Amino acid sequence: MNITDEGTPVLILNAGGITLGTESRKTMENHDRVEENRNITKALCALINSGEGKVKAHIKNPDYILSKHGIGEDLETSFKNILPSRPLDFKQYQSYFFICVEKSQSPDVSVGKPATIATNLYMRNGASSVEMNLDAAQKFLDNIKVAGGRSPSARPSDRPGDDTQEEGHIQELAAAFFKQSKLTKKENFLFSESKNVEYKSFETKKLLQRVKEILPRTVSAFANTDGGYLFIGLD
Numbered sequence: 001m002n003i004t005d006e007g008t009p010v011l012i013l014n015a016g017g018i019t020l021g022t023e024s025r026k027t028m029e030n031h032d033r034v035e036e037n038r039n040i041t042k043a044l045c046a047l048i049n050s051g052e053g054k055v056k057a058h059i060k061n062p063d064y065i066l067s068k069h070g071i072g073e074d075l076e077t078s079f080k081n082i083l084p085s086r087p088l089d090f091k092q093y094q095s096y097f098f099i100c101v102e103k104s105q106s107p108d109v110s111v112g113k114p115a116t117i118a119t120n121l122y123m124r125n126g127a128s129s130v131e132m133n134l135d136a137a138q139k140f141l142d143n144i145k146v147a148g149g150r151s152p153s154a155r156p157s158d159r160p161g162d163d164t165q166e167e168g169h170i171q172e173l174a175a176a177f178f179k180q181s182k183l184t185k186k187e188n189f190l191f192s193e194s195k196n197v198e199y200k201s202f203e204t205k206k207l208l209q210r211v212k213e214i215l216p217r218t219v220s221a222f223a224n225t226d227g228g229y230l231f232i233g234l235d
Contacts, residue, residue: 010052010053010054011047011050011051011052011053011054012053012054012055012056013043013046013047013053013054013055013056014043014056014057015039015040015042015043015044015055015056015057016036016039016040016057016058017036017057017058017059017060018036018039018040018057018058018059018060018097019032019033019036019059019060019061019072020059020060020061020064020066020069020070020071020072020075020097021061021064021069021070021071021072022069022070022071022072022073023069024061024064024069024072025072025073025074025075026072026073033074037074037075037078038117040055040057040075040099041078041079041082041117042117043055044079044082044088044099044101044115045082045115045116045117047099047101048082048083048101048115049115051103052101052102052103053101054098054099054100054101055098055099055101056096056097056098057096057097057098058095058096058097059092059095059096059097064092065092066090066091066092066097071090071097078117079099081117081133082115082116082117083115088100088101089101089102115134116134118131119131119132119133119134119136119137121137121140121141121220121224122217122218122220122221122224123136123140123221123224123225124195124196124221124222124224124225124226124228126194126195127192127193127194127195127197127198129198129217129218129220129221129222130221131217140224166194167194167195167196170191170192170194170196170197171194171196171197171228171229173189173190173191174191174196174197174228174229174231175229177189177190177191177231178229178231189234195225195226195228196222196225196226196227196228196229197228197229197231198218198228198229198230198231199230199231199232199233199234199235200214200230200231200232200233200234201232201233201234201235202232211232214230215230218230
């Protein structure tokens, strides 16, 4: 907590160090860029959910000028995802970068819409598992309440079309393949990936790590949609 010249206390959250500038951030190691992005967006979310104040970060790269170099495309995208309807106020003071948050930018937590960098809720979109953004996650949870705890997308359609029938056929083939008591190496399978079916073939020494990465995301996405089958080792 800092005191301004006017004597008003201002909440300041320290986000550590950060590299700024569109070109400078492009040349960073991906791991470092992601970590810096996550640190400052976490601080921003915490501040927005708490009220007004400032996020403070030490600028790592020398000779940086905010008005000349910008902040970086990845940071702009992350900030817009957190607060899409209102622009943020960025300031530079010597070697420090500030994000100013006013009360008008803070969400009304009483209506259940906090700022967040990740919902950790997944659903199927075509043949992929995607994380829901905040608006989609809220709508999904509201629909679950209406549906009595059942995934709303699992409710049968009154007028199934050709796409629905094709999805059903793929799922039937996958189900039959799953129920086989024995599989043969290089055996052919007759189904493609779909909303309800996904298969992976990891030709890597980090097989266990890749399985750990994909399993929670894919299983939860199936559970939040219509269920499905995940096959590991098919190509």
